[in-house]
Amino acid sequence: MPHYDHYVIIGNGPAGNHTAAILRENDGDAKITIISDENIFFYYKPKLTEYIAGGLTKAELMVPGLSFYREKKIRLRLGQKVDKIDPERKIVFLNHMEKIYYTKLVIASGSGARVLPSMRSYADCLKHITTYNQVMEYKEQIQTAGEFFIFGGDLVGFKFIKMLCKMHKQVTLLIYPNAFWPFNLTEKMQEIIVKNLSRQGADVLVNDDISQIIKKEDTYIVKTVKGVEQQVDLVFSFNGLIPSVEFAKGCGLDIDHGILVNETMQTNVPDIYACGSCAQIYNPKINSYTTSIGWANAVVQGKVTAMNLLGTHRVIESVDYKYFDLEGVEIKTTWWEDIEESSFI
């Protein structure tokens, strides 16, 4: 009896989709399944901020190529959450109590919002923009709200603030230098950023911290250590992203922040690979593991994962350095780029 692989891919982002595309290109017989807990087709996460501001239609948010799955016979399971993995029996358990057997597993589960430990008690008051569902939950509120308090920073946060200023919303930003993970925000950079954002109409607070957030009817009162007190409609936290790997914990996979993989994207468990922003990749130059956030990285990692799964040895290389402008500061990075409609599958 012929033996066909069943590649199960957890994640419907750029890493997962590009893995699937290369696998199908090179293995016409295998069964390929993509699982995502979000109930939406493949979309441009980087465009979420523009979408939330009403600057994009849903169609523009979507990555073109929907017929891809049917044509390529890739089973897409949307709105289905992975609860745990049993590598011994090669089973993925879904939240709705279905078991899926794999021969090769790819974890491309991306990352979610990082909530600072000091802010956990206010978790109910904080909003994030990391998934489409979250965006749908607040999209209308954002349109009608007048005042926003944002703390942290990070690159997504800046995109969002810019958008809000364009919408003539009243924005207060409390900069947390450590939100700029994974690069350091120097005093000089901060100065330029503050100047730039103020010019766009935002109030920027530095060297301060939140002391309390109180929910009052439909609004929030934010108090800071230095005595600033503001009543706002919505409070957003932008403090970087953290790999979404809860479901993978305790099954024998080596996990630090993210799932540890070698340069060929393999984990410590046979037949399990990880890629995209959930993975922490070994870098022999520094003898340590680093996470590579960013669309372009996810695409490249997905492709390399697929090649290695297919038996073609490929070592991951960083994507090219790019420069981009962060409120007047030129930042050189390999992990972030302006997303154009370039990443069709």
Add this chain to the structure above:
Amino acid sequence: MKDIDLVIEICGSAGEGTISAGEILSRFMSGQGFEIMSFDSYPAEIRGFGKCVAHTRLSSNCIYSPGKLVDVLISLNDGHSISQLSTLKKGGILVYDSAPLKPHGEDKSVLGWAEPGTVTYGVPLTMLANRAAGNSRGRNMVALGAVVALFHMDGQSFTQSIQARYAKKKQVIIDANVNSFLEGFNWTKKHIEKTDSISFDGVIMPAGREKLIINGNQLVVRAALDANLKFYAGYPITPATKIMEILSKELPKNGGTLLQTEDEIAAIGAVIGAGFGGVRAMTATSGPGFALMTEFTGLSVMAEVPAVIINSQRGGPSTGIPTKTEQSDFNAAVLGGTGDCPRIVLAPIDTFSCYQATVLGLYLAEKYQTLVVILLDFFLSNSIRNIDIPVKPSQVFLDSNIAPTKAELENYQRYKVTPNGISPRAIPGTPGGIFFSTGLEHDEFGKPDYSDKGHLKMTQKRFDKHSFVLEEAPAPQISDFTGDMADIGVISWGSSAGAAQEAVMLARKDGIDAVSFSSMILSPFPEKALVAFADKCKKILVPELNYSGQFANFAVHIIKRPVERLNYITGRPMASEDILEKMRQM
């Protein structure tokens, strides 16, 4: 007020309460003032296995057809619901059990097969039912609770509907059902983040007239009793059995007699015997039984004895597909049998007209002393509607026998040729009204007469009656023409007529100039009206639920031009969506 037009399906295994959940939902919606049309499909087996689907369309407007695609699928059974997903609209809603007792194997969960884009709500049906009543029997009520909460329906009134449904049961059963419902309702309110846009919030239907929630079979019984039925003989067969079952209780209460015979041949024999005796009589059957009755149908026509046969069509031929709907007995009913055998055939076009057809059938059979076949089908027999309470027939319809006058009894000619073909009929026992009655060709006295002239004369007489029947039958339903000529005319019959009418309305919204024609009477057929209609249509479409286009073939002979056909034998009722699609292609 916003319009509501929703199709909800509950899919489970036989014995899981699928059908009763559908019934409660329909009754509740009707009580709220909505139009409903519901249709259940179930296996031939009695209990324990097999897929059941309770399909309900509810609308704030008039409903013509059950709706092909489903807005909301409630899965009580993952295995069965997987195949039912194909009926779910793109972006439709799936409610499923998120915490079954045992994990599903790979590809055994309905959620696993939901098309991307489906709105899915997981509700722990089994867990909540157990919590409510200590067993999982109330999963159907938990699911209803979830739906009521999801779509912002009135939970309190719904609870009352459940209580009413189980009013005759023990209190513990009522409590178990209500508690299960409330568990589903409260859990959903608390845990489900709604992402669809269906809401009954603020939708208040005006209080209307009292409605009767009823299916075609029940309505046939009601009509028969109202129309003075006094004798029923039959042999059980799906989908007509229910008619006999209800009559077995109701007919004796109304001074009538029900006889369960050994087969359908005996049943029609007994009906003709009763008819001969001057008693209003009928039988109900389906294709295989109707085939057995053929010889006796000839006797009814030849001996001019009233007889009414309800034939609820199912998938055929032979035993065929007993629990699926079809319109494939047209030929058998209108043209079947031997000899030149004119008979009256009526085919109700919706649930309400099952009542009209039955009253009319009993009346015409008696008046014209002939065979009347009433063609229902599985869908009409079983689909439930909420209708206005039918007005009881007037006295004219209750006793239509044309009895001989004293003078006519002097030298009584039972088969006298009259201008309208109807010979005064003496009921046995009428003084002076003795006559021969036989299946042989006969003269006006009833005595056997094999002469060519005699045969021609009597055949002509039996056919002549027909032209008068048409005058008493309801006129065909023809939608208004917007101009001199329409682009497409849709000619339909029986249960497909509703879908055809709806398709025409949708087509008009689409800019297609379409019109519809349907006639409840199929034999004799209102040919002039059809020809006049067809003359004003550039193209003709005939949708029907049979393979060979039986009615289309019949219509072609009348209008003498080719027609487009739409034939389905899927076992499902005709869908307006399919007719519309066909019109778009024409």
